[in-house]
Each structure stands twice: as C-alpha cells, then as structure tokens.
Amino acid sequence: MQKYKENSNIGHIRSISGYVWLVLEINQEEVGARLALSRSYIKHVPMFREYLSMLASGHKKDYIYHHLGDKYHMHHSSVKRVIFKLLQTIEV
Numbered sequence: 001m002q003k004y005k006e007n008s009n010i011g012h013i014r015s016i017s018g019y020v021w022l023v024l025e026i027n028q029e030e031v032g033a034r035l036a037l038s039r040s041y042i043k044h045v046p047m048f049r050e051y052l053s054m055l056a057s058g059h060k061k062d063y064i065y066h067h068l069g070d071k072y073h074m075h076h077s078s079v080k081r082v083i084f085k086l087l088q089t090i091e092v
Helices: 018-026 028-035 039-056 061-071 076-087
Strands: none
Touching: 018 028, 039 061, 039 076, 061 076
16 A cells, blocks of 8 residues: 555645755756656646645545546546656655
8 A cells, every 4th residue: 555645745845945956957867767757757747736736725635636637638546656756755
C-alpha cells in the first residue's frame, strides 16, 4: 500500500531561493535522474497546477484523480503516479 498522504504538505512547492535555483541549474540532469523525472514530464505541469488548485479548494483526492484522468485522457492511477512523482523531494 502506497502512502500518498505523507506528501500532502504542498506549501513549499512554489518557493525557491536564488541559491537553490543555481544548484538546480548546475545539477539539473542529476536531480532529474534522482527524482526519476525527465523533461517529458513538463506536459503534466498544467495538470499538476490544477491538482494543487482543486486540493486547495477542498476537493477529495480520489475525486481529483478521476476528474483529471477524464480531462487529460489518463487512467486515474496514472494521474496519481504522476502527482506523486511531482510531489517528491530530495536533498541536493
């Protein structure tokens, strides 16, 4: 059983310092590999933003996964997997 609830703290997602930006710029391939993300995930940014908005509006996660799955023509479990990957954090 996977625990998505542990990754629910999303307040820090939209903030970054200049230092962190430079570290990411220098090490972006390594960071992407450690997160198991490639540039192809860029296409999921609008869906992720919509997820954050719906979550902030109080919608339940299961409803969000199904709604976004229908909207973006993905299975709800694929939406959940993408969201989980985009919520991951690592130390750089």
